[in-house]
Every structure is written in structure tokens, then in C-alpha cells.
Amino acid sequence: MTMSASQQEAARKARERLDGLAKPKGSLGQLEVLGVQLCRAQARFPPETDALKVIIFAGDHGVANPDAEGVSPFPQAVTQSMVQTMVAGKSCVTSLARTCGVTVDVVDVGVKGEYALVHRDESLVRFYRHRVCEGTANLAQESAMSRPEVEAAIKVGRDAVDRVLDEDGTRIFAIGEMGIGNTTPASAITTRLLGLEDPMALVGPGTGLDAGGVRRKAAVVARGLARQASLPEDALEVLRDLGGAEIAAMAGAYLQGPAREVALVVDGFISSAAALVAVKMDARVASHLIIATQSPEPGQRFIIEELRRIAADVVEDASSDAMPDPLLDLGLRLGEGSGAVAALPLLKASAGLLRDVATLDEVLAAASASAEADREAQEK
Numbered sequence: 614m615t616m617s618a619s620q621q622e623a624a625r626k627a628r629e630r631l632d633g634l635a636k637p638k639g640s641l642g643q644l645e646v647l648g649v650q651l652c653r654a655q656a657r658f659p660p661e662t663d664a665l666k667v668i669i670f671a672g673d674h675g676v677a678n679p680d681a682e683g684v685s686p687f688p689q690a691v692t693q694s695m696v697q698t699m700v701a702g703k704s705c706v707t708s709l710a711r712t713c714g715v716t717v718d719v720v721d722v723g724v725k726g727e728y729a730l731v732h733r734d735e736s737l738v739r740f741y742r743h744r745v746c747e748g749t750a751n752l753a754q755e756s757a758m759s760r761p762e763v764e765a766a767i768k769v770g771r772d773a774v775d776r777v778l779d780e781d782g783t784r785i786f787a788i789g790e791m792g793i794g795n796t797t798p799a800s801a802i803t804t805r806l807l808g809l810e811d812p813m814a815l816v817g818p819g820t821g822l823d824a825g826g827v828r829r830k831a832a833v834v835a836r837g838l839a840r841q842a843s844l845p846e847d848a849l850e851v852l853r854d855l856g857g858a859e860i861a862a863m864a865g866a867y868l869q870g871p872a873r874e875v876a877l878v879v880d881g882f883i884s885s886a887a888a889l890v891a892v893k894m895d896a897r898v899a900s901h902l903i904i905a906t907q908s909p910e911p912g913q914r915f916i917i918e919e920l921r922r923i924a925a926d927v928v929e930d931a932s933s934d935a936m937p938d939p940l941l942d943l944g945l946r947l948g949e950g951s952g953a954v955a956a957l958p959l960l961k962a963s964a965g966l967l968r969d970v971a972t973l974d975e976v977l978a979a980a981s982a983s984a985e986a987d988r989e990a991q992e993k
């Protein structure tokens with residue numbers, strides 16, 4: 614499966630323009646690859662960068678229930694407290710969004726329990742309740758979701774992108790998540806979809822487990838995988854059985870890339886696991902993705918390798934132009950879409966370069982005119 618002709622044309626124009634700018638060829642490094650991917654993702658040259666949105670999907674996980682498996686150092690109720698904090702405009706992601714000129718949609722797609730909300734700035738944050746479940750079931754013991762639940766969660770993600778594009782014309786989306794315990798399903802999905810043998814290779818500390826906690830979490834993932842081994846190796850089935858509502862909604866948001874011609878900025882590890890699901894469901898999605906940040910969570914490297922391999926296939930370009938490297942390597946491991954938001958000014962910067970910079974021909978012509986003028990002045 615390949616990308617569309619209009620994507621190919623936009624990427625070609627961007628590369629041609631970058632190669633002709635007043636600079637040595639390739640001297641803007643990954644900012645050039647980013648500019649090409651932005652045009653390719655939007656199937657537009659120049660790209661549209663006026664409206665920026667972060668959508669944060671929130672959900673809870675049976676594997677993190679208070680009496681369940683001890684996979685996170687934090688209590689499950691933090692998921693709903695952080696949703697409240699985001700809606701109040703007091704979270705890390707809302708601070709970054711305010712600074713970077715990004716508006717925020719928070720979507721409860723599967724949080725457990727009821728909570729009150731206090732909106733402080735509706736021009737910054739909007740909240741949507743589209744619950745498909747009250748937290749998932751414990752993936753170590755049974756399927757996390759039913760087929761109707763996972764399908765409904767994917768639709769929540771798809772609809773969220775549609776709504777924002779149709780209302781605001783936004784073509785750049787940072788996608789993020791909030792869900793205590795969700796590094797466990799993300800690790801399980803990744804291990805299964807990449808066909809890895811041992812979850813220990815990619816399970817990490819998440820919000821801060823110690824070495825013993827990481828081993829316990831890997832054993833929980835292994836139990837889920839053992840239960841899952843008899844099910845078909847189909848990305849949607851893997852997502853249903855081992856995933857979470859917010860992971861499914863993120864996958865749904867990424868799946869809108871090809872139909873809606875939008876750029877989708879992937880945050881950290883959990884977001885990358887959702888991107889892997891989406892790309893396994895529709896390889897063309899890879900030509901719409903920009904990975905914002907390198908997470909210290911060890912599993913993300915495996916995912917990025919696979920996404921890059923698929924992207925090179927889809928864009929039919931074996932060069933490193935097929936997908937930019939993760940834009941930031943700052944040790945970010947918060948989630949909430951925070952890394953994706955922090956990277957958005959770089960997307961604007963790459964678009965500005967495509968728009969504003971003189972061509973090398975103009976600069977060289979001016980240089981030779983000035984040299985000629987000097988010569989004439991000396992001859993007089």
C-alpha cells in the first residue's frame with residue numbers, strides 16, 4: 614500500500630524547495646525531513662500550521678485496579694484527578710499548550726468513577742465525555758475490552774479528529790493520553806505485535822517502578838500474552854484483548870490521517886504503541902506520523918524501528934527522508950501529549966523555512982552582482 618499522488622507531489626515540492634534554499638544542501642538536517650513529512654502528511658505545499666490542537670484521551674485499566682497487580686507506583690484515582698487538573702488548566706500539558714499556542718481537547722473515553730470539573734479557561738481547554746467503558750478488565754486475567762467497546766473507542770478517536778478539522782481547519786494534531794497503569798497494556802501490545810519473545814526486553818519503569826516492580830510488571834504482561842496466544846494475530850484483536858480505551862482512541866485518531874490529510878504528532882511510549890496498532894491496521898498511516906519525543910521507556914525504540922521500516926515502504930523511499938527522527942530527546946516520560954506539544958513549535962519552524970527563505974540562486978546572483986560592482990569600481 615502506498616501513499617496518495619497528492620502526498621507524493623507535496624513531498625516532492627517540499628524537498629525541491631528545501632534543496633534550493635539559501636543554505637548548503639541538507640544543512641537543516643532533521644528540520645528538512647520534518648518539513649517534507651509535514652507536507653506529505655497534509656498532502657499540501659506549503660503546509661498549514663495556523664491552528665494547533667492537542668487531544669488527550671483518558672482511560673483506566675483493570676490491571677491497575679487497587680487490588681489487582683501492582684503494576685504502577687500510583688493509585689488508579691490519579692487518572693481522574695489529572696483529568697480534573699487538565700480541565701482546570703493546571704497540568705503540565707496545559708501549561709505547555711498555553712505557551713506554545715495550542716488548544717486542548719480532553720476526552721474521557723474510559724475513566725473509572727465520577728468526578729466534578731471546574732473549567733477556568735474554555736478558550737484553552739475543552740472537555741468531552743465519550744466513555745465506552747468504566748475502565749477496562751484486568752488483561753492478565755481476561756480480555757481488556759469487548760469488540761463493541763474497542764470499536765466504539767476507535768470511533769471516539771476518529772470523531773475527535775473529524776470534529777476539530779471540521780470546526781477549526783486544524784491539520785496538525787498532537788495526540789496524547791492519561792491512564793494510570795497504561796504502560797502495561799502498551800508493553801503487552803508492543804511485545805505481541807512485534808512478535809518479541811520476552812516482555813522483559815521492553816518493559817520499563819513507567820512512572821517510576823523499581824527493578825523488582827519492573828520484573829513484576831513483565832510477569833503480568835507475560836500472563837496476558839500467554840492467555841492471548843491462542844487468539845488471531847490481528848492488530849484489532851490484540852488491541853481489544855490487551856489494550857485500553859485511550860490507546861484505542863489514539864489509534865482511531867491516527868487512522869484518520871489518510872482520509873483527512875492531517876499530520877499526527879506522536880508523543881511517548883504509550884502513544885507510539887497506539888501508532889503501531891494503527892499502522893498495522895492501515896500502513897498508509899505511517900506517512901502521516903511525526904514522532905515527537907524519544908521516551909526513556911525501553912519499548913519505544915522497538916516501535917520506532919518498525920514504524921520507520923513501514924514508512925519507508927509506504928512512501929517508497931529507502932532514504933532517511935521517509936520519517937523524521939524523534940524531534941526531542943529530553944528524557945520526557947510524562948505522557949499527556951506533553952512531548953508532542955513541546956515539539957509543535959519545531960513543526961511551525963520547518964513550515965516557516967519553506968515559506969520565508971530566499972533561494973540559493975537569489976543569494977548567488979546578488980553575490981556575483983556585488984563582485985561585479987566591486988570590479989567596476991576598482992577599474993575606475
Ligand SMILES: O=C(O)c1ccc[n+]([C@@H]2O[C@H](COP(=O)([O-])O)[C@@H](O)[C@H]2O)c1
Nearest residue numbers: 685792794795796819820881882908948
Ligand atoms: O509517554 C511516555 O513515554 C510515558 C512513560 C511513562 C509513563 N507515562 C504516563 O504515566 C502513566 C502510565 O504509567 P504507569 O507507570 O502508571 O503505567 C500514564 O498516564 C502515561 O501518560 C508516559
Ligand SMILES: Cc1cc2nc[nH]c2cc1C
Nearest residue numbers: 687691695791947948949
Ligand atoms: C501525577 C501524574 C501525572 C501524569 N500525567 C500523565 N501520567 C501521569 C501520572 C502521574 C502520577
